Amino acid sequence: MVEVMKLEPVGKDYLWGGTRLREEYGKKIDITPLAETWECSVHPDGKSVIANGEYKGRTLADVLKEHPEYLGSKASNGELPVLIKFIDAKKDLSVQVHPDDKYARAHEHQNGKTEMWYVIDAVEGASLIYGFRHNVTPEILRKAMGTGTLGKHLQKIEVHKGDVYYVPPGTVHAIGAGVMVAEIQESSNVTYRVYDYDRVDKNGMKRELHFDKAVNVMDMSIAPDVSQKPRMVRYYPGCSRELLCRCKYFEVERVQVTKGSxxxxxxxSFQVVMCLDGYGEIETSDEDRKPMRFQKGETMFLPAGIGRCRMLGDVEALKIRC
Known part of the structure; x- marks a missing residue:
């Protein structure tokens, strides 16, 4: 019988990152800054590795290639449809936008990028950028870039721990300094930078901007209202559950376990369990296998068809499936 697979992530040292993923989430990745960890990924730019059991030391990508049944029947193209990350923004991310599938496949030979953020933590007064305050045009944006006034067109939103944001392709956006998120997205690494605060990298070079491509895919209308609304929490003996997001690519549920779920x-469909806080274990119906123990910062891949499971402990986690 297949087993729960604990994953070893890949780290990214983008210049806006911090040190919290190493200091608070136990990431043994020796790069500074540690901006992102790609927790569950088969993308060529960062493949997560299996840390236990029969497939220990192999990439999740290779195992899923051999066993596409682990993805489940909903993964119609035989590929893991998601890329799951922790993100620690010590500084502001660039103002950016992602293309949809049609544009990305035609121009980048990758998927587009629909994504969702769950805010794990945010310092007081932290914010993010989400869309435009009013309708704009390429000409307005180009002039604003030249005069350093792009900010007056962008919608800036104060964020708090527990907030959820769905970011469809074409939405100009940026995570602000002091925000830590769990990001669930399509399996893609296509980003078009619009503005990067004239920063330079460790080699003294400004990062590339992609203005012309960005305006080709950008939604230039007024941003929708993304103010936080009450979410329905369902309470059960020993746990609570709330649906955070459901779209054509993924479904994300937050689970708070006090005894068992x-x-x-x-x-x-496969499922992925991403532990945000606490510690616990996952039992399966295979009595010959020991429970998979896990703690804050760890992520597990549960192959499709593994059957009945039980999560025990004192845990806050996200459960993701397609």
Whole structure:
């Protein structure tokens, strides 16, 4: 019988990152800054590795290539549809936008990038950029770039721990300094930078901007209202559950376990458990296998069809499936 796979992430040292993923989330990745950890990824730019069991030391990408049934029947193209990250923004990220599937596949030979953020933590007064305050045009944006006034067109939103933001392709956006998020996105690494605060990298070079491509894919209308609304939390003996996001690419649920939470991983889809806080273990119906223990900062891949599972402990986690 297949087993729960604990994953070793890949780190990224983007210039805006901090040190919290190493100091608070136990990431043994010796790069500074440690901006992102790609927790569950088969993308060529960063493949997560299996840390236990039969497939220990192999990439998740290779195992799923051999066993596409682990993805489940909903993954129609035989590829893991998601890339799951922790992000520690010590400084502001660049103002950026992502293309949709049609544009990205035609011009970048990758998927587009639909994404969702769950705010794990945010310092007082932290913010993010989400869309435009009013309708704009390429000409308005180009002039604003030249005069350093782009900010007056952007919608800036104060963020707090527990907020959720769905970011469809074409939405200009940026995570602000002092924000830590769990990001669930399509399996893609296509980003078009619009503005990067004239920063330079460790080699003294400004990072490339992609203005012309950005305006080709950008939604230039007024941004929708993304103010936080009450979410429905369902309470069960020993746990609570709330649906954070459901779109054509993924479904994300937040689970708070105080004693135990039972769930099933059907043949239709894999599931990924991302531990945000606490510690616990996952039991499966295979009595010959020991429970998979995990703690804050760790991520597990549960192959489709693994069946009945039970999460025990004192845990805050995200559960992701397609």
């Amino acid at each position: 039972s769930f099933s991983v059907m043949h239709s």
